Amino acid sequence: MSMSRVEFEEKCSAEGKICCFKLPELAEEAKILNDKMFDFNNERDFTKRQEIIKTIVKSIGENSVVFPPFRCSKGRFITIGNNTVININCYIIDGIPITIGNxxxxxxxxxxxxxxxxxxxxxxxxxxxxxxxxTIEDGAWIGCGAKILPGVRIGKNAVVGAGSVVTHDIPDNMVAVGNPARVKRRVSEHPGWTIENRDVPLD
Structure with missing residues (x-):
């Protein structure tokens, strides 16, 4: 069976080829998505918002929260793991897998x-x-106002400083800051820390 124009363009996108986004077939999809995002961003009830976001993204794990306002270009390519928090004014351009871990x-x-x-x-x-x-791996922290550019992998437990522009991969357990973001040091480690013993330095 021959592919539709939308399927062909998505195949090109998945293969890293240039694709066309000005397709009449996408207009209705965009309208439906915009209606869903409007409902999500204007819903006061937390439980109802959680149900709406499940209809926008491909999947969202247990105990994960997306705070409004939230915007994305497709939604159905976004995967969110467990126990993840996405704060206000997050903007995601997908149309290609965007994987956010636990x-x-x-x-x-x-x-x-x-x-x-x-x-x-x-x-x-x-x-x-x-x-x-x-891909944003498990345990990563993306600081306020950061921008993650196409093709980037943020490693496990990595930290991206506020306002940074990430143009290249960030390794596991490293802190990166700046424009473009550069690795500065390893993340802090406090192996003896417990919820009862919180007397550790802030950084």
């Missing part, structure tokens, strides 16, 4: 940008985009 903290005003455009104006003005998957 115990991830995403602060306010973070942008996770899986799509971008060619710098060639002829290609760009035709209405094209290319996408690269983004």
């Amino acid at each position: 115990n991830v903290m995403i602060a306010a005003n973070v942008s996770i940008l899986g799509g971008t455009h060619s710098t060639d104006p002829v290609i760009r003005n035709y209405g094209t985009v290319y996408r690269r998957p983004i």
